[in-house]
Amino acid sequence: MIGVIRVFTTEDDEVLEQHGKVISDRYRVPTINKCIPNQPLGIFNDETEKIAVPKIVELGKILQQDGCEVLVISCAADPAIEELRSEVTIPVIGAGSSASLTALAIGQPVGVLGITDTPPAIIKNLLGDLMIGYARPEGVSNTTDLMTPSGREKGLEAARSLLDQGAKGIVFACTGFSTIGLADVLRKTLNVYIIDAVEAEGLYAASLYQ
Amino acid sequence: MIGVIRVFTTEDDEVLEQHGKVISDRYRVPTINKCIPNQPLGIFNDETEKIAVPKIVELGKILQQDGCEVLVISCAADPAIEELRSEVTIPVIGAGSSASLTALAIGQPVGVLGITDTPPAIIKNLLGDLMIGYARPEGVSNTTDLMTPSGREKGLEAARSLLDQGAKGIVFACTGFSTIGLADVLRKTLNVYIIDAVEAEGLYAASLYQ
Numbered sequence: 527m528i529g530v531i532r533v534f535t536t537e538d539d540e541v542l543e544q545h546g547k548v549i550s551d552r553y554r555v556p557t558i559n560k561c562i563p564n565q566p567l568g569i570f571n572d573e574t575e576k577i578a579v580p581k582i583v584e585l586g587k588i589l590q591q592d593g594c595e596v597l598v599i600s601c602a603a604d605p606a607i608e609e610l611r612s613e614v615t616i617p618v619i620g621a622g623s624s625a626s627l628t629a630l631a632i633g634q635p636v637g638v639l640g641i642t643d644t645p646p647a648i649i650k651n652l653l654g655d656l657m658i659g660y661a662r663p664e665g666v667s668n669t670t671d672l673m674t675p676s677g678r679e680k681g682l683e684a685a686r687s688l689l690d691q692g693a694k695g696i697v698f699a700c701t702g703f704s705t706i707g708l709a710d711v712l713r714k715t716l717n718v719y720i721i722d723a724v725e726a727e728g729l730y731a732a733s734l735y736q
Numbered sequence: 737m738i739g740v741i742r743v744f745t746t747e748d749d750e751v752l753e754q755h756g757k758v759i760s761d762r763y764r765v766p767t768i769n770k771c772i773p774n775q776p777l778g779i780f781n782d783e784t785e786k787i788a789v790p791k792i793v794e795l796g797k798i799l800q801q802d803g804c805e806v807l808v809i810s811c812a813a814d815p816a817i818e819e820l821r822s823e824v825t826i827p828v829i830g831a832g833s834s835a836s837l838t839a840l841a842i843g844q845p846v847g848v849l850g851i852t853d854t855p856p857a858i859i860k861n862l863l864g865d866l867m868i869g870y871a872r873p874e875g876v877s878n879t880t881d882l883m884t885p886s887g888r889e890k891g892l893e894a895a896r897s898l899l900d901q902g903a904k905g906i907v908f909a910c911t912g913f914s915t916i917g918l919a920d921v922l923r924k925t926l927n928v929y930i931i932d933a934v935e936a937e938g939l940y941a942a943s944l945y946q
Binding site for chain 1: 817818821827828829833834837838840841842843844929935939940943944
């Protein structure tokens with residue numbers, strides 16, 4: 527079983543299981559999804575990341591005890607990844623590093639699409655010169671904004687702006703884009719490869735699990 | 737179609753198609769295998785790598801013209817990867833970078849298993865501090881040595897020596913280990929994850945193709 531750690535709090539099972547469903551559907555592997563407690567707005571700045579770290583570590587340890595063979599921290603900022611790796615004996619995969627390392631394997635210049643002012647440090651540091659630009663869909667600053675009818679349209683516009691800058695592919699720096707299915711919209715509309723962070727974390731987790 | 741570039745010369749179709757078969761069987765994607773001309777001993781030092789570079793570039797260009805959508809340079813040294821990337825418009829994946837980047841995604845200390853005196857530069861540079869040691873199976877200095885009855889046994893011994901040094905996983909720095917099926921032998925015998933360079937290149941190539 528692959529344990530998927532969601533870094534916000536929800537009591538809605540469909541929302542909770544959304545990332546695991548992407549991974550299970552795409553790679554035919556079993557997943558179990560769990561979320562951290564008392565943080566309904568998730569991680570959106572340094573302070574909320576700091577508060578989340580011990581919760582992520584605790585949840586990861588429980589998932590290993592429950593029999594998971596691989597853990598995924600399903601957030602593009604890879605919160606608590608080093609802390610959790612030092613506390614469990616099974617592999618821990620992060621969404622942000624997974625997306626970035628996949629881009630490095632392809633080796634072509636990419637644009638990064640996110641919802642924060644700047645890309646997560648892990649993505650910026652790993653991509654280095656391969657990142658030719660960063661864009662945020664207009665009017666979007668949290669995952670709830672993405673769910674509005676215009677979320678996908680604004681995402682498409684932002685991706686186009688990155689291609690105009692010379693990007694050959696797009697890296698998602700927010701797992702919320704997976705929730706709205708933006709990757710398939712972009713793949714159908716633009717003739718470039720799209721690295722969806724949830725698909726990328728699933729790629730590594732599934733290859734370890736098999 | 738995924739174009740698999742073999743960096744040696746063979747007229748034996750079974751040998752030629754061996755890496756593509758691993759990728760097609762594992763990821764259910766179509767592959768076509770082609771080898772470079774006039775180099776039956778492949779790449780085994782700087783000079784033979786230099787001679788191979790224009791041949792790899794030429795072969796890659798032909799494979800794109802023939803309709804391939806992704807190219808794989810199936811050698812752990814990633815020979816000619818930047819040169820080929822600058823000459824084609826489709827993604828080019830290398831075995832050495834693929835194996836290393838997969839190890840980085842997992843983030844645990846690894847031992848590197850190869851057949852040369854030192855690991856390929858691309859692997860050493862990408863892994864950095866994550867590489868805790870390098871080993872070569874005793875008496876093996878080319879891929880032919882690996883095919884002998886004791887090849888797998890010596891490979892297992894070398895892998896064990898890396899685990900004794902603290903490695904949590906093993907990265908193959910030679911695609912010849914795939915040819916002798918060493919990954920499955922190690923997976924059955926040792927309780928650690930094995931990153932086979934041909935499987936790793938296939939992982940990225942298949943994810944781009946799908």
